[in-house]
Amino acid sequence: MRWWGWGEDGHAVQLPPAAGGLLRDELGADPETRKPPVALEQVSVPDARLPDAARERLAAAVGAEHVRDDRESRIAHAVGRSYPDLVRIRSGDASSAPDAVVLPASADQVAGVLAACAEHRVGVVPFGGGTSVVGGVEPVRDGLAAAISLDLRRLASTVEVDRTSLTARLEAGLLGPEAERRLREQGVTLGHFPQSFEYSTVGGWVATRSAGQASTGYGRIDELVEGVRCIAPAGELGTRAVPASAAGPSLRELIVGSEGVLGVICEATVRVRPAPAARRYEGWSFASFAEGCDAFRVMEQAGCSADVNRLSDEHETRLSMALGSTGSRMEKLGRRYLRMRGHEGGCLAILGFEGSEEEIEDRRRHTGALLRAGGGVALGHRPGDAWVRSRYSGPYLRDELLDRGVLIETLETATSWANLGALHHAVGEALRGALAGRGTPPFVMCHVSHLYPSGASLYFTFLARQEDDALAQWRAAKTAASEAIVAGGGTVTHHHAIGRDHRQWMKAEVGEVGIELLRAAKERLDPVGIMNPGKLLP
Ligand SMILES: Cc1cc2nc3c(=O)[nH]c(=O)nc-3n(C[C@H](O)[C@H](O)[C@H](O)COP(=O)(O)OP(=O)(O)OC[C@H]3O[C@@H](n4cnc5c(N)ncnc54)[C@H](O)[C@@H]3O)c2cc1C
Secondary structure: OOOOOOOOOOOOOOOOOOHHHHHHHHHOOOOOOOOOOOOHHHOEOOOOOOOHHHHHHHHHHHOHHHEEOOHHHHHHOOOOOOHHHHHHHHOOEOOOOOOEEEOOOOHHHHHHHHHHHHHHOEEEEEEOOOOOOOOOOOOOOOOOOEEEEEEOOOOOOOEEEEOOOOEEEEEOOOEHHHHHHHHHHOOEEOOOOOOOOOOOEHHHHHHHOOOOOOHHHHOOHHHHEEEEEEEEOOEEEEOOOOOOOOOOOOHHHHHOOOOOOOOEEEEEEEEOEEOOOEEEEEEEEEOOHHHHHHHHHHHHHOOOOOOEEEEEOHHHHHHHHHOOOOOHHHHHHOHHHHHHOOOOOOEEEEEEEEEOHHHHHHHHHHHHHHHHHOOOEEEEOHHHHHHHHOOOOHHHHHHHHHHOOEEEEEEEEEEEHHHHHHHHHHHHHHHHHHHHOOOOOOEEEEEEOOEEOOEEEEEEEEEEEOOOOHHHHHHHHHHHHHHHHHHOOOOOOOOOOOOOOOHHHHHHHHHHHHHHHHHHHHHHHOOOOOEOOOOOOO
């Protein structure tokens, strides 16, 4: 991945033609503005501080060529892919760069690296794809002598499928496309497709309790993991890959979501499914977000949800129609028709079904009946197909917007159905208030995309003209939204994890005793405190 943004050089997604007018009209931004990243040579990287003795031990553990301290490697591991990460790195600030990047090729080598680092008091930051959006891969020393980034890309060979049990043992450093390609070769799928799929890894998914776009149908990663193998400084903490167990509290649950602060996840045994023979993605319209939420609740509680279920609020629908993306079918159906149905200014939903042709048709019949009863109007397959085509293009567009001096950030939460409308309102208002109060009127939009019988997630995207102090502007918005989430009864993260950016709200999530319990586990597994300092625990 290029050091200042998403994807590889030469692969760009252009902003739609209508975007310029929208930036001007909605945000007061000048679409002609250009704020490109500085040249690589201009990036400022601090001197490496890895003690020679530590370097020798690391070289002995993984081979000298796999201990890298060249500028490019260090810059590429300095930050993750959140908005503040990109603002900093694009401006040439790589002050957080690790002192070295170390690439082990086996769990034994990981153990050797951790022993060397514990002896020399060197922090270890596990690095999968580096797509964290909460500061999870930023090297923090916290009083230690130095910090390394432990890049797991060489831990990426094993894909062992058990077709009878429908499970697969996957090594942690496998990137999404490679893991899925090798599963498909054996006729199965994990069904885990986060928007960061192209550049995130199996280990990263497990370490962050990630949720893919089809999590309602296939399950979140924490529901798909059956067993894990984790190497901690104190030794190996493995859990048996069994379908269920009553052997005390689940230690698997301790490792899943541990964000690298307890140890390194080297492999996971996951549940897989036969690869779907067919797919059908389609659009629906609702008169309002409240009506759509209610229809989604009824559908989910009846056990009739699709695999992918997304409901955009009025703002997100308006933007996608204006940009001529997934909403264009709504345009074609005609504003008159939608007005006659009371849907003008309404909300777009995308539903995606996967399986055999017969299963899909059967499920669509039940789901369609419930959605129609809830006020939904079917828009056919075109909006669904358009969504599938653009499902991974968001991060490329973000680079284009950053180039034009636009703040663009996302955040997410989850709450009960009973509270969903109130939380949607509170977080939206908090973001609008925080940004407009600073003189930069924002565009705030939201969608529901992960359904549970008792509630759903809310995923907010907000844009504003970037201020000179872009980080202070971001912090004001982030703080206001997180405070509103906590006060409004949501979780501070449904799937992005805690990292550095959400640490101050961790106590609100698990309480004082909960923090002490996690700290006690960390002290036992990582007595010197080398594992991913400054993350998860406040
Ligand atoms: C554009 C974009 C879209 C995204 N969309 C989604 C989405 O749809 N759903 C979603 O859930 N998330 C999403 N994310 C967030 C991010 O992609 C996920 O958190 C993902 O799971 C991170 O995987 P990774 O391999 O990149 O991990 P990294 O970013 O490298 O690491 C994430 C955290 O896990 C730790 N870690 C990584 N690997 C290991 C390991 N093997 N052992 C122990 N600790 C480890 C790291 O130290 C860090 O704290 C998105 C991010 C971006 C930038």
